[in-house]
Amino acid sequence: MEAIIFVAFFLATLAFFLLPNYLRRWKLKLPPGPKPWPIIGNLHLIGTLPHCSFHDLSQKYGPIMQLYFGSSPVVILSSPKMAEIMLKENDVLFALRPKTAAGKYTTYNYSDMTWSSYGPYWAQLRKICLMEIFSAKRLDAFQYIRVEEMHKLVKSLYKSSGTPVLLKDDLMKLTFNVIGRIVLGKSYLDDEVDDSVIKPEEFKFMFEELFVLNGVYNIGDFIPWLGVFDLQGYVKRMKDVSKKLDKFLEIVIDQHNEVRKKSDVNAEDYVAKDMVDVLLQLADDEDVQVKLHRDGVKAFTQDLLAGGTESSATSIEWGLSEMLKNPNTFEMASEELDRIIGKERWVEEKDIQNLPYIEAISKEILRLHPVAPLLVPHMASQNCKISGYDVLEGTIVLVNTWTIARDPTVWSDPYEFRPERFMGVDIDVKGRDFRILPFGSGRRRCPGYSLGLKLIQLNLANLLHGFTWKLPENMTVEELNMEESFGLSVPRKVPLVAVAEPRLPSHLYA
Numbered sequence: 001m002e003a004i005i006f007v008a009f010f011l012a013t014l015a016f017f018l019l020p021n022y023l024r025r026w027k028l029k030l031p032p033g034p035k036p037w038p039i040i041g042n043l044h045l046i047g048t049l050p051h052c053s054f055h056d057l058s059q060k061y062g063p064i065m066q067l068y069f070g071s072s073p074v075v076i077l078s079s080p081k082m083a084e085i086m087l088k089e090n091d092v093l094f095a096l097r098p099k100t101a102a103g104k105y106t107t108y109n110y111s112d113m114t115w116s117s118y119g120p121y122w123a124q125l126r127k128i129c130l131m132e133i134f135s136a137k138r139l140d141a142f143q144y145i146r147v148e149e150m151h152k153l154v155k156s157l158y159k160s161s162g163t164p165v166l167l168k169d170d171l172m173k174l175t176f177n178v179i180g181r182i183v184l185g186k187s188y189l190d191d192e193v194d195d196s197v198i199k200p201e202e203f204k205f206m207f208e209e210l211f212v213l214n215g216v217y218n219i220g221d222f223i224p225w226l227g228v229f230d231l232q233g234y235v236k237r238m239k240d241v242s243k244k245l246d247k248f249l250e251i252v253i254d255q256h257n258e259v260r261k262k263s264d265v266n267a268e269d270y271v272a273k274d275m276v277d278v279l280l281q282l283a284d285d286e287d288v289q290v291k292l293h294r295d296g297v298k299a300f301t302q303d304l305l306a307g308g309t310e311s312s313a314t315s316i317e318w319g320l321s322e323m324l325k326n327p328n329t330f331e332m333a334s335e336e337l338d339r340i341i342g343k344e345r346w347v348e349e350k351d352i353q354n355l356p357y358i359e360a361i362s363k364e365i366l367r368l369h370p371v372a373p374l375l376v377p378h379m380a381s382q383n384c385k386i387s388g389y390d391v392l393e394g395t396i397v398l399v400n401t402w403t404i405a406r407d408p409t410v411w412s413d414p415y416e417f418r419p420e421r422f423m424g425v426d427i428d429v430k431g432r433d434f435r436i437l438p439f440g441s442g443r444r445r446c447p448g449y450s451l452g453l454k455l456i457q458l459n460l461a462n463l464l465h466g467f468t469w470k471l472p473e474n475m476t477v478e479e480l481n482m483e484e485s486f487g488l489s490v491p492r493k494v495p496l497v498a499v500a501e502p503r504l505p506s507h508l509y510a
């Protein structure tokens with residue numbers, strides 16, 4: 001009898017606490033979506049390319065739909081209007097990031113900018129990088145670095161002209177050297193230096209692995225009690241790559257501290273030479289609003305290196321691949337370059353505004369191959385409504401820019417690579433036009449968009465100006481594989497191998 005009373009009391013208590021919540025949820029108008037399975041939710045519907053799985057589901061459930069990853073609600077927005085409601089009208093509400101294993105294990109417990117929560121720490125990092133790297137003045141001051149590295153790239157391609165090259169390797173080296181020289185003060189990937197602390201293959205592996213692991217859906221993030229088993233092996237890989245990156249970042253910081261110590265001036269009078277110096281000075285400062293620790297310096301440095309390396313290289317690789325599939329685009333680009341630049345010099349950054357077709361190619365690449373097709377996940381900080389649907393606090397929100405780019409009501413012939421669609425029309429790619437959002441929009445928009453665009457435009461223009469491109473002899477255009485592989489960015493599944501032949505006088509490559 002006592003046991004029955006105890007069970008009845010227990011159930012009544014449970015009902016008292018759970019019922020109001022249940023009734024509240026029952027009255028809510030949640031976005032449409034597939035019925036979730038117990039425990040896994042809708043995880044079984046997500047394939048190896050999640051943006052494509054979401055694309056297919058959105059064709060059935062519409063531009064706002066709700067899925068469950070385990071028991072976590074995830075809202076996916078797939079139209080310009082929905083993206084605008086989220087990223088413009090409710091920007092602050094969705095400025096949080098979810099807590100994932102990737103953020104914990106690969107960015108020193110969310111100490112970088114990308115995975116840190118929206119708040120004073122994030123704002124401090126964002127302000128520093130906008131002032132120290134991405135202001136118009138700073139970007140101009142670093143122009144010589146972009147030009148020098150572009151020259152190294154064309155020189156290296158000239159040496160291997162006529163033979164097949166794995167273009168991504170050269171592009172990653174270029175972008176890493178540019179961002180490395182800005183952030184670390186030197187390239188750290190110098191062929192001429194024997195004792196370099198990082199080998200090109202190591203660096204390529206580390207940053208590619210970092211991008212993959214920051215984009216994967218780790219089951220333990222959504223079904224926490226399965227987390228300890230690390231069923232997909234992702235957490236182990238995160239810890240491994242983080243250890244390797246940490247070794248490199250420790251060397252970088254030690255070297256910077258050494259130089260600071262050896263200089264004749266006091267620490268407070270030392271003039272910062274690069275971004276790491278700026279961060280170390282900030283870490284020394286006891287009066288800042290939010291203290292920056294050594295881990296924060298490493299996490300943020302890594303953030304900038306990763307953000308600056310993979311994205312532009314991936315975009316240029318996709319661009320040349322699309323052009324090889326659509327050879328008429330090479331003719332249009334060469335015609336423009338020969339007419340405006342001529343054959344006796346390289347393209348400079350200031351020329352880009354006079355090269356509308358090159359600009360149009362860059363935009364078309366970012367439309368058809370957005371580097372981060374789902375942006376970085378956002379999270380709702382409180383209950384709110386989008387288009388009449390309830391979105392609950394803690395819901396993860398993804399914007400599928402890949403679907404928006406393929407919407408026939410937004411773009412004509414959306415699957416075709418047609419740069420002409422951007423000719424004579426002023427379509428912004430920096431977050432003001434919600435039909436094309438390669439850099440996101442609002443508070444969490446990519447802070448590096450201007451550097452990213454400069455890298456794509458300058459290098460693409462000179463790769464097209466300096467060389468004619470073809471596939472290796474034994475490969476036809478039909479055989480060129482255009483499949484994607486998924487991570488935080490979406491690079492080619494099979495790296496592009498192509499043959500470059502010089503098209504300018506030989507003295508220009510010297």
Ligand code: HEM
Nearest residue numbers: 114307308311312371372375376438439440444446448452
């Ligand atoms: C083609 C070049 C690039 C593309 C397409 C790109 C794209 C993006 C996207 C889509 C986001 C997420 C926006 C969101 O969550 O709403 C992002 C965030 C970010 N990007 Fe970029 N990016 C590029 C270049 C760069 C560069 C050059 C850097 C730095 C050197 C950089 C650093 C970052 C950082 C730190 C964030 C996180 C911002 C935050 O959470 O507040 N990116 N980027």
